[in-house]
Amino acid sequence: MGYETVSLAFGDDYVAEITLNRPDNLNTFTIPFAEELNRALLEVDRDNRARVALLKGAGKAFCAGIDVSFIPNKTVGEYREWIECMEAPLVTISRMRKPVIAQVHGVAAANGAGLVAAADLAIASDKARIGLTAINVGLNCVGPVIPVSRSVGRKKALELLFFGELIPAPEAMQMGLINRVVADGDLETEARVWAAKLAQKSPLALQNAKKAFYGAADQDYYKAFDYMNEAFARLCATDDAKEGIAAFMERRPAVWQGK
Numbered sequence: 001m002g003y004e005t006v007s008l009a010f011g012d013d014y015v016a017e018i019t020l021n022r023p024d025n026l027n028t029f030t031i032p033f034a035e036e037l038n039r040a041l042l043e044v045d046r047d048n049r050a051r052v053a054l055l056k057g058a059g060k061a062f063c064a065g066i067d068v069s070f071i072p073n074k075t076v077g078e079y080r081e082w083i084e085c086m087e088a089p090l091v092t093i094s095r096m097r098k099p100v101i102a103q104v105h106g107v108a109a110a111n112g113a114g115l116v117a118a119a120d121l122a123i124a125s126d127k128a129r130i131g132l133t134a135i136n137v138g139l140n141c142v143g144p145v146i147p148v149s150r151s152v153g154r155k156k157a158l159e160l161l162f163f164g165e166l167i168p169a170p171e172a173m174q175m176g177l178i179n180r181v182v183a184d185g186d187l188e189t190e191a192r193v194w195a196a197k198l199a200q201k202s203p204l205a206l207q208n209a210k211k212a213f214y215g216a217a218d219q220d221y222y223k224a225f226d227y228m229n230e231a232f233a234r235l236c237a238t239d240d241a242k243e244g245i246a247a248f249m250e251r252r253p254a255v256w257q258g259k
Contacts, residue, residue: 005033007058008040014199015192016050023059028067029086029111037089045096048258051199051206053096054191055119056103063112065133086111087143090118094147094214097207099198103191104178109133109166113177114144117151120210122178123194124169125187130177135164150217151176202244202256208235 007019018040020027027033044053057063066086074082090111093100102108102119108130116122116130124130132141132148141148141161149157152175160167169181182190198206212231216224235241239259247254 003036003040005030006036006040008043010047010049011196013196014049014051014203015054015195016044016047016052017054017056018044020055020057020063023057025067026061026064026107027057027059027112028064030067030070031082031085034085034089038092041089041092041096041100045098051098051201051203052195053098053100054103054195055100055115056191057105059106061106061112062102062104062108062128063115064107065110065112068137068139083143087114090114090144090147093118093120097211098203099206099210101191101195101198102178103187104128104130104169105184105187107166110141111144113160114141114147117144117147117177121198123180123182123187123191124172124178125184126169126181127184128169128172128181129166130169130172131164131166132160133164133166135162148177202240202254203258204238204240204256205235205244208232 003021005022007021009017011017018037020033020037022028022030022033041053044050070082099120102116102122104116104122104124105128106125108116108128110133113130113132132144134141145157145161148160152160156175167175169178172178173181180190180194208231212228215231216227219227240256243256244254
């Protein structure tokens with residue numbers, strides 16, 4: 001089954017590119033768009049051709065949020081079903097085995113900012129701007145603020161939520177919302193190189209690290225150590241862990257088998 005509002009491409013460097021492809025609408029979320037994005041994320045997670053997903057937007061913006069033309073004259077139940085669909089890709093990213101990198105240019109607003117925060121890593125153009133802007137149209141970004149708050153902390157998250165301002169990428173990096181800022185003209189190349197570099201790591205080690213990180217995030221301090229230690233012990237028992245250590249000792253590239 002193909003895609004209409006997103007595109008998906010697998011590279012020979014184990015990087016899959018998911019492109020938000022509603023450029024005439026600034027890649028805003030609709031129900032079909034959210035469903036296709038969610039499906040593309042799950043497809044990447046299942047496909048052995050990819051170890052890392054690079055998420056980017058076509059046109060002038062990464063993602064300007066949700067298409068609010070759906071808003072008028074619905075029941076509370078209809079609104080709940082709709083917003084759960086909009087937020088599903090943000091949740092799916094955290095449940096995926098494979099790392100997701102957001103490649104951010106132009107504007108990432110409202111649910112687009114949430115998508116950036118939900119991604120495991122983010123790299124942005126120095127001209128990009130990010131913000132939780134829904135307050136400016138009488139709504140709010142209480143869904144997107146969940147991953148945002150886990151990146152920037154309570155006070156900054158509430159500031160973004162309440163004021164709805166778009167902040168420049170360098171400031172977003174200082175806050176912890178994105179990892180790297182590069183020159184606008186270099187974003188495409190730098191993001192792909194970064195993703196490809198990550199894809200050369202042991203896929204089992206990456207997947208183990210991601211699952212353990214999210215699994216331990218809300219646990220008691222001591223229980224988190226128990227959880228992480230169990231995850232690490234299981235990783236140590238894999239063939240790829242043995243291969244990685246052998247390759248290091250023998251000063252050669254490791255050959256990952258995924259087991």
